[in-house]
Amino acid sequence: MSTTTPTAPPASGAATKAALFHPTVARLTHRALLGRRRAMILFALPALLVIIAVAVRTLTGADDTTAGAILGTFALGTMVPLIGVIAGTGAIGPEIDDGSVVYLLAKPVPRPTIIITKLLVAIGVTVAFSAIPILLAGFLLNGNSQQIAVGYAVAAAIASIAYSALFLLFGTITRHAVVFGLVYALVWESLFGNLVPGARTLSIQQWALALGQKAAAEGAISSDVQLPLAVGLLVALTAGATWYASRRLKALTLAGEE
Amino acid sequence: MTTLSIDHVSRWFGNVVAVNDITMTIGPGVTGLLGPNGAGKSTLINMMGGFLAPSNGSVTLDGTTIWRNAGIYRHIGIVPEREAMYDFLTGREFVVANAELHGLGRKEAARALATVEMEYAQDRKISTYSKGMRQRVKMASALVHDPSVLLLDEPFNGMDPRQRMQLMELLRRMGDQGRTVLFSSHILEEVEQLASHIEVVVAGRHAASGDFRKIRRLMTDRPHRYLVRSDNDRALAGALIADPSTSGIEVDLAEGALRIQAVDFARFTALLPRVARDHGIRLLTVSPSDESLESVFSYLVAA
Numbered sequence: 213m214s215t216t217t218p219t220a221p222p223a224s225g226a227a228t229k230a231a232l233f234h235p236t237v238a239r240l241t242h243r244a245l246l247g248r249r250r251a252m253i254l255f256a257l258p259a260l261l262v263i264i265a266v267a268v269r270t271l272t273g274a275d276d277t278t279a280g281a282i283l284g285t286f287a288l289g290t291m292v293p294l295i296g297v298i299a300g301t302g303a304i305g306p307e308i309d310d311g312s313v314v315y316l317l318a319k320p321v322p323r324p325t326i327i328i329t330k331l332l333v334a335i336g337v338t339v340a341f342s343a344i345p346i347l348l349a350g351f352l353l354n355g356n357s358q359q360i361a362v363g364y365a366v367a368a369a370i371a372s373i374a375y376s377a378l379f380l381l382f383g384t385i386t387r388h389a390v391v392f393g394l395v396y397a398l399v400w401e402s403l404f405g406n407l408v409p410g411a412r413t414l415s416i417q418q419w420a421l422a423l424g425q426k427a428a429a430e431g432a433i434s435s436d437v438q439l440p441l442a443v444g445l446l447v448a449l450t451a452g453a454t455w456y457a458s459r460r461l462k463a464l465t466l467a468g469e470e
Numbered sequence: 471m472t473t474l475s476i477d478h479v480s481r482w483f484g485n486v487v488a489v490n491d492i493t494m495t496i497g498p499g500v501t502g503l504l505g506p507n508g509a510g511k512s513t514l515i516n517m518m519g520g521f522l523a524p525s526n527g528s529v530t531l532d533g534t535t536i537w538r539n540a541g542i543y544r545h546i547g548i549v550p551e552r553e554a555m556y557d558f559l560t561g562r563e564f565v566v567a568n569a570e571l572h573g574l575g576r577k578e579a580a581r582a583l584a585t586v587e588m589e590y591a592q593d594r595k596i597s598t599y600s601k602g603m604r605q606r607v608k609m610a611s612a613l614v615h616d617p618s619v620l621l622l623d624e625p626f627n628g629m630d631p632r633q634r635m636q637l638m639e640l641l642r643r644m645g646d647q648g649r650t651v652l653f654s655s656h657i658l659e660e661v662e663q664l665a666s667h668i669e670v671v672v673a674g675r676h677a678a679s680g681d682f683r684k685i686r687r688l689m690t691d692r693p694h695r696y697l698v699r700s701d702n703d704r705a706l707a708g709a710l711i712a713d714p715s716t717s718g719i720e721v722d723l724a725e726g727a728l729r730i731q732a733v734d735f736a737r738f739t740a741l742l743p744r745v746a747r748d749h750g751i752r753l754l755t756v757s758p759s760d761e762s763l764e765s766v767f768s769y770l771v772a773a
């Protein structure tokens with residue numbers, strides 16, 4: 213075993229081993245995400261939000277309650293999780309489905325590096341297509357009165373991290389990650405969240421609102437979860453999902469055409 | 471790092487046993503993994519490539535376990551069977567990305583693209599490539615880090631004869647350089663032309679192993695079976711059984727035919743028409759009853 217073949221490449225492992233971010237993985241993920249047809253929704257939803265903001269402002273004038281309702285219900289409640297589903301599952305799911313992930317995995321790159329890089333890309337895309345448009349829409353709606361625009365933008369950015377981690381994990385677990393993601397986002401968070409108060413404790417949206425509450429003026433945004441608990445759950449979910457996704461990738465099985 | 475060892479390996483999917491207690495060693499040179507569809511070739515190659523855990527037994531490269539060992543890919547290059555690649559990239563971008571994932575760069579990518587003679591189309595999107603071009607770019611991505619082991623699942627599928635010849639030549643060269651090259655195929659001729667060593671797998675079991683002469687002999691020196699119908703089966707059977715080239719005759723009443731087993735292929739094919747003519751018997755059907763690859767292989771398993 214100690215014999216080195218002339219074809220063996222130089223042992224350059226040390227440098228790549230430590231890094232948690234691989235620029236090549238990021239480039240491939242980013243291009244795949246924005247190149248797919250699904251990516252149209254990434255552009256369509258924020259555009260819709262901005263159009264609504266302009267229309268509402270023009271028709272009804274600046275109003276904090278209306279602004280909070282639009283940003284809370286449509287933007288944070290629907291748009292952020294949808295974009296999170298597209299970016300989170302899209303960062304890895306399609307590659308696993310069609311088998312092209314082989315080209316990433318047949319490399320001496322640590323699996324956590326692949327997952328963390330993909331997570332960062334998914335977060336970046338979700339923030340860019342949700343938190344930033346929300347900030348813009350907030351300013352258009354009421355000129356950031358009561359820091360409502362900033363508050364919801366902060367909540368959206370925080371939610372982007374947790375959604376990305378959760379939906380990336382879904383992408384490593386099931387071919388139907390998009391469906392599961394939508395069920396979680398729309399059925400669990402929106403529907404049960406509204407019907408069963410307890411369900412809100414386990415809702416990324418509520419955790420994110422707890423942080424948004426801090427960023428906005430007193431009483432402008434409210435959450436059902438206390439800040440320390442929200443932060444703890446956000447960190448635990450993000451870290452746990454990322455860890456488990458790495459484990460899934462380490463043992464990823466590519467069987468026949470079945 | 472050049473010797474792949476498969477030691478008492480089984481793999482099942484639910485109730486299906488895809489690979490059944492196979493032991494084999496694959497060393498430098500070109501080895502062909504031959505078997506009919508569903509034999510377990512892809513399952514074996516996936517286990518050797520670290521993309522499938524054996525249910526039982528071990529798969530190692532020079533003693534190092536392959537499953538869940540990302541470091542092993544410094545030594546292994548993989549050419550998957552599936553078509554999917556990063557189709558939105560150009561061939562060059564794809565191979566450069568593969569190089570970068572190995573900690574290498576443009577220089578190595580350019581060398582690999584030259585090796586597979588794809589420079590002329592390297593700036594076109596992969597989505598515009600033909601099957602053969604895809605195969606060559608896949609090959610370049612697998613060669614970019616100069617691996618000592620190369621695994622290819624059905625690499626010749628869908629290639630035209632010229633592309634096939636080019637790839638064979640390339641793989642032969644890789645084998646001559648002392649690399650371990652393993653490819654799978656369900657076509658005997660393909661394997662014979664290229665592989666210096668052949669491993670035959672049938673229905674998940676290791677059926678035979680050796681150079682092509684040995685495999686050929688196993689396949690041709692076996693009793694051939696024929697299904698024969700005539701206007702007088704009884705008389706024909708009586709006349710044929712007297713000859714040493716015929717080792718057994720069965721009257722299949724259900725089929726209304728004779729099942730004849732011939733040990734001497736050449737002699738029997740000359741004998742049959744002569745006997746029929748001499749006895750005034752009209753032959754209605756003469757068909758080899760086991761010429762399909764599957765039956766050739768099941769013979770090997772039984773042997």
Ligand SMILES: Nc1ncnc2c1ncn2[C@@H]1O[C@H](COP(=O)(O)OP(=O)(O)O)[C@@H](O)[C@H]1O
Binds near residue numbers: 486487505
């Ligand atoms: N993921 C899977 N789930 C269930 N059965 C499978 C799976 N992969 C392969 N098989 C079965 O295992 C057997 C061997 O398949 P495979 O290794 O693909 O054969 P080959 O590559 O020789 O055609 C077949 O019967 C196939 O149906």
Ligand SMILES: [Mg+2]
Binds near residue numbers: 511624
């Ligand atoms: Mg196969």
